Amino acid sequence: MDARTFARASEEYAARLYTVAYRLLGNRADAEDAVQRALLKAFEARESYTPRWALSTWLYRVLTNVCIDELRRRRRVPPEPLPGGRTATRVERTDLARALGTVPREARVLLALHYVNGLSYRELAAIRGISVNTVKSQLARGKAILKQALEE
Amino acid sequence: MDRIDGMLEEFFAPEAPRALASRVLRALRAERAGLETLVGKFRIEASERGVVRLHPGRGFHGPSAQARAHAERAGRELHEYFAGHRTFFTVPVDLAGAGEFQARVLAEALRIPFGEVDSYAALARRVGHPRAARAVGNALGANPVPVIVPCHRIIRGDGTWGHYAFGGEMKTQLLRLERSTPAIIGCTSTRIVCRRGCAHEQRVREANRVVFASVEDAASVGYRPCRVCRPSSAA
Numbered sequence: 001m002d003a004r005t006f007a008r009a010s011e012e013y014a015a016r017l018y019t020v021a022y023r024l025l026g027n028r029a030d031a032e033d034a035v036q037r038a039l040l041k042a043f044e045a046r047e048s049y050t051p052r053w054a055l056s057t058w059l060y061r062v063l064t065n066v067c068i069d070e071l072r073r074r075r076r077v078p079p080e081p082l083p084g085g086r087t088a089t090r091v092e093r094t095d096l097a098r099a100l101g102t103v104p105r106e107a108r109v110l111l112a113l114h115y116v117n118g119l120s121y122r123e124l125a126a127i128r129g130i131s132v133n134t135v136k137s138q139l140a141r142g143k144a145i146l147k148q149a150l151e152e
Numbered sequence: 153m154d155r156i157d158g159m160l161e162e163f164f165a166p167e168a169p170r171a172l173a174s175r176v177l178r179a180l181r182a183e184r185a186g187l188e189t190l191v192g193k194f195r196i197e198a199s200e201r202g203v204v205r206l207h208p209g210r211g212f213h214g215p216s217a218q219a220r221a222h223a224e225r226a227g228r229e230l231h232e233y234f235a236g237h238r239t240f241f242t243v244p245v246d247l248a249g250a251g252e253f254q255a256r257v258l259a260e261a262l263r264i265p266f267g268e269v270d271s272y273a274a275l276a277r278r279v280g281h282p283r284a285a286r287a288v289g290n291a292l293g294a295n296p297v298p299v300i301v302p303c304h305r306i307i308r309g310d311g312t313w314g315h316y317a318f319g320g321e322m323k324t325q326l327l328r329l330e331r332s333t334p335a336i337i338g339c340t341s342t343r344i345v346c347r348r349g350c351a352h353e354q355r356v357r358e359a360n361r362v363v364f365a366s367v368e369d370a371a372s373v374g375y376r377p378c379r380v381c382r383p384s385s386a387a
Contacts, residue, residue: 014176116164128362134373
């Protein structure tokens, strides 16, 4: 992949990568930094990219790797309250952000990837290096924990 | 689709700041440190028990073949560390030349995990002298084996760097390197997690690497820890 193709892909995916990073890391500065580091890593490793993968899947893999390592480093930072959306009330979003904090990390990462871009189970499995069945069980478990936390 | 699905979709709707992509691409062009060249600028001295001293200069030195082997191994591991391929050192360190207090401070500094930082005051508390933050700073300042004993991971309580023997710029570069190097790597084909730098990890192909935040996280999705580098004891 040449530098121009890479730049075009970065522009195309930056917003979605940013949203995943923001939802995982909880603040804008870290999210932007994570996207930057992920694209740098992807750019350096662009020779190892094979068209066997969708470009987006590969970029999500690199980004998720960066975000998860960031989470390792600061194990106890609560996500900041998030601004209100189009229809949901501020309270609902804050509740959801808090409830997501109770979901185990791997399941939370899968939820973010699944809902930001509607990635399929197969894509999620490729991004995290796990089986499709594990993806399904992790998502179901994550949602069950979410539901319980929201009802409390 | 139930209510939770709807809430999650709404919650995860993309909202990127304007001009993010062009800002990121500009920053990409500016970046590139190149720490790998540093390793040729150290003189590494070792005893038969391990590395004794690392300071500006050249070459690997020791009184015996075994000592020189320690020094050369330290050189190899440092090279991998600076290239972002290693997050821990296996070469032994010989702190026999340090005083009792300094040895305790350095041993405590060795326990700070890769990529994390701690304050002088916290280190002082952990060696049992909570009011001795300054003495801890002096003990670290005279660290005979910098980088391998990670005194660069200790910063001031207010977040500023404090003194570093090789200069503040190098401390910044080391901390930046550690921030951008993942520590726990899973191999998607074997479903085994290793510490970055383990001989097994170094053989994993780029396309087969996934990062985990902890060994427990990895276990929750079916990965087991490597029996050689034993990542659970590290993270």
